[in-house]
Amino acid sequence: MQLSRRQFHRGSAAVVASALAGEYCHDYPVHAAESTLKPCPTHEDTFGRLKSGNKIPVIFDTDLGGDIDDTWALLYLLKCPELDVRLIATDAGLGDYRTSLAAKFLTEVSRTEIPLAISVGPKGGRSNQQDWVGDYHHAEYEGIVHEDAADAIIRTIKESSDPVTLVCVGAVPNIAESLRRDPSICQNARFVGMHGAIRVGYGGHAPVVPEANVRNGIEPLRDTFAARWECSVTPLDTCGIVDLAGERYAKVSRSDSVGVKELMENYRHWLNRVSWLKVKPDPKSRSTTLFDLVAVTMAFSEEWMEMQTLPLSIDDKGITAIDETNGQPVRCAMAWKDLDGYKDHVVERLISGMA
Template sequence: MSISGIALWLACCCCAAQVNTAARPAVAAQPVIIDTDIGDDIDDALAVGLALSSPELHIVGITSAWGDTELRARLLDRLLSETGRSDIPVAVGIEKHGKGGGAFSQARWAQRQPPREHPKAVDFLLEQIRQRPGEITLISLGPMTNLGAALDRDPVTFKRLKRIVMMGGSVRRGYDDLGYLPTRGPEPEYNIAMDVEAAKKVFGSGVPLYVMPLDSTQLKLDDTKRELLFTRSTDLTDAIALLYLQWSRETKNQTPTMFDAVAVAYAIDPAVCPVEPLRLRIDDQGYTREEPGAANTFVCLRSDSDNFFSFYMPRLLEQKLQGSGSLLP
């Protein structure tokens, strides 16, 4: 795409965002807690960036999940500090490792942040639910170890969540099945397969579940969109650009898949990924099995890439410039 073409696309995005913003009625921001294994794949940072850019969400706190949760908490500390959001509490999750877990591709960026004490994720999660019963949306972007432990400790309190919006599962399509060829069928998805027992507990909890599986989340942040995003030079886009470069170098990948960002987008606006009721069961191998019977989840099985990025891109592109109170045109 030419420079003039990029400029035209950006102008259209920003105009659309202004129209959408004007059309949206003013509503109170919904309280959310984000549980994330940020630092492995880059999609967690892209998802948290969307949450930070969305006034519809009041981020009560962010909890680190899976693997080296202390280092993940430091990454979150640095990201929030560099974007002026140190007011958001960070809690450290249960450290648990599993076979085939992802590499911490953004560890060097996280290690530059001095360590500090954090509350424990399970304590934090349950305390926030007690303070806001029936109000909090939990956005789950990683293996559900923290969620399963919270259920074990205090199931009555956990079930007072308003809902859980998660990226997880593979219902009819697996990895790299983008719908262009006959489907190969589902396969175990990472967030489920890394802690199958925790996932089983969450799916059986009775909390309303809104599931964004591989079927609808394999949307690609292509080179044109990356150029727009990573040359915008806001506090947020600069931080994400550095995290992207570390991820790309460590994984030898160039194009991020927006798995987790779709879940955050749904929490903000369900029209981004419309859901349908399904009955799902997690089996012992980590498959997300469809079953007959009463629905226990709401699942997005298909999403529209153009619609998603028209929602996503303007929010991050309209962040304030570093050291400036003005917005880019």
């Protein structure tokens, strides 16, 4: 049965009791000392710790290797000094390909201290950046590679002394499976995602459409929104109009900063294979839409965007709608306070050194 967050609060004692009995947790038991629900971490808690000089522990859950924006977001993530990347989990199938892409990229930029985890679900298949991956396989990675992403997510959250921010930029079967196995992870994590289209669709235009990350995992996202933790998202209303062009793009593409060469190589390979673009941009002059960057930013700052808490529900086609009767409360980045300032920030981060 799927509970709303309001229902969860009313029935929390029963939920925790069943978790203690092993009904939900399976191999991840909740100890008796944890039988009282702790307040779940919020963005205010997280940003407060950042102001005190603490980095924010982050798990990056990504469908890397489909759209190129995940690769832009990965490099940006690695250059954010506010964030302590504890795990990169590939999601939404194609586990071996996505993990091999992540492993090769981290190897090229000398960040093999970051553990990787392979998506739950199908492992086979390749996609649009396979030419850059080539024959590389994640078995060659010098760092840790976990075979079960849900297990790795649970353990990373539960072993962290500080609350963990889940930054999720694809469909979220890993997250739903983690919650199914151990709902107590909500006590030490919050969710930040790139999901939905609330008032506008792609490119900032009507009509509202089923956004891809929602459409590709409707039930997992419903379960994620219904869980007892704070959820924040950037829908297409904000992330759907972020790109780099002109001098901003030139600063990045011409930079010799670590990781930029690999990013641009991936971009060119991706353009050779991608099929859904009506007009392909010139990789010498502009990026595609950089949806996922905004979710990474929201892990540590919301200063450039306007946030609203809205009751959201997801229909069977993947439309994310405001639903006052049955919706779950989700914090949404609905408008930009300073889009130009945000783009300038992104450029400076991408051409900086590693965090």
